[in-house]
Amino acid sequence: MRIEDIHQRLVDRFGTETIVTLKTGVKDPWIEVACDRIADVAAFLHDDADLALDALNDLCGADWLETDPKKKTPCEPHVEVVYHLYSYTHKHHCKLKVKVPRWHDGQAGQLPRVPSVAHVWGIADWHEREAYDLVGIEFTDHPNLRRILCPEDWEGHPMRKDYEFPLEYHGVRGK
């Protein structure tokens, strides 16, 4: 099934409130989904017999902020979660995006919240832990949201564009 058909099915099922846009004219077209319904959309994509997107190839976060003052920001600063799905049954791909503000309630330090999809795909558990650890996205209803690559007492989220490396960590000089 092509991504246009998947998009049409999703719009029929969830409406345009939830399925925000279909971005075409790029190498990998994607569907943007409203943040609060992503878990339902994911469960539908996984369970529906015609879609059967049973594999989550990749889940990653990205911080969209231009830190160089000489360049202009390509878009409003935001954080996004990208889902790359694949169906072993029908051999088709689907790419989803969820966009959220960089900080919850606009307060710096309050991580943005995205519903977890760990109950849909087993691997989402670890991928979401990595996205939480590196990009700083809080996945609500996640069974075990701990840091995975950085030490548990690490401060900050390194893949944020405005991240500053700590000056000192347990007596080891950082910079």
Place this chain on the structure above:
Amino acid sequence: MSLTLEDPRIVEFDVRTDEMLVNMGPQHPSTHGVLRLLLKTDGEIVHEVTPHIGYLHRCAEKIGENLSPPQWIPYTDRMDYLAAMNMNLGFSLAVEKLIGMEVPEKAMNLRVIISELNRIASHLVGMGAYGLDLGTFSPFLYAFREREIILDLFEEACGARLTYSYLTIGGATHDLPGEITIPPGLAQLTGRDPNMRLQWVDALRMFLDWMGPRIKEYHTLLTRNAIFVKRTANLGILTREMAISYGCTGPVLRGSGVDHDLRRDGDPIYTRMYEGYKYKIPVAPFTDPEFGKLPREVVLGDNWCRFFVRMMEVAQAIEIVRQALDRYPTAKGEYRVPFKMNSKLPTDEVYLETECPRGQMGFYVVGDGDAEPFRARAKSSCFCNLSVTGPLCQGVLIADIPAIVGSLDIVMGEIDR
């Protein structure tokens, strides 16, 4: 055989003891690097396994945001350092897809030779190290003897023995070498003069001719060895559904009976490299008579199946390299298309997966009109394969943990990135 406390045969004679937490690793030899497994044990039975990773973490993705793609190639080497050529290839293809570059036939041909040769080397380490995990030393020595020749050939091609940075955006850094001195290991094994001069491709052909018949010996030594079968068959059974849900790929997925190989089912930019090659994709339960009779104890998705897929892929890779060598002299075009270090990337994003020896390695590259990508993400196959250890190791004996973790064939450099 997996034992659980619910099994009445065990509860009858087993005395429940206090739960004990045992740290396996991070310096345990059979964890293949710095992996720490926290085991919750009751006597000899493991209730729960929690993998702790990140000891090799250096945030390669952040580095990738500050370097242009050709500069990041050496960092991809250091992810899966046992199959660095395949890592180079995966990232190069992702960038080529982003900028819309098509490499000539000769470059594709060279890439097939090099990456399949690296697959052989990588699976040989996987086989040898798995033997070590289970307490047999000799297969390891044979595996490294063979791998040594491949490394010598790579050294002639690009100067490095482990972190090559050879395949790069647009093709490769150099063409395949011309006349070389025969690798010492090959001269010894085939009884040639150690000062013999010959073409690189002929040395490779000589190695393949010598290597082909050896595979049967590995099977005698390890695959069908009664002790090895007892330690691996009917243990660590990964069902098809679980393998897909946990994102397992590569030999782990095919060992669970899913017929999926990106060289055949992947993105066109990758599959066109393998167009016209004849090769069989080994998938459990190995119904093809070519694979011979399986030991009776083997169950679909167990450790033995995963191991056997790798062994069969060595034979498959030898066939592919032979075919690629036959095509190489007549292949059209150059070995590379020039790509400048500071070429600007278009404002677009691609995600591309390739079939590496350990599974599907994915690169997600986002360009924003600059030379450096806005986001460079490396999705590790071992990361996903390792995530299945927790569910897989419930209720097994402590001694079986190395057998299960070893059968996943992980490389920590790739998991921690």
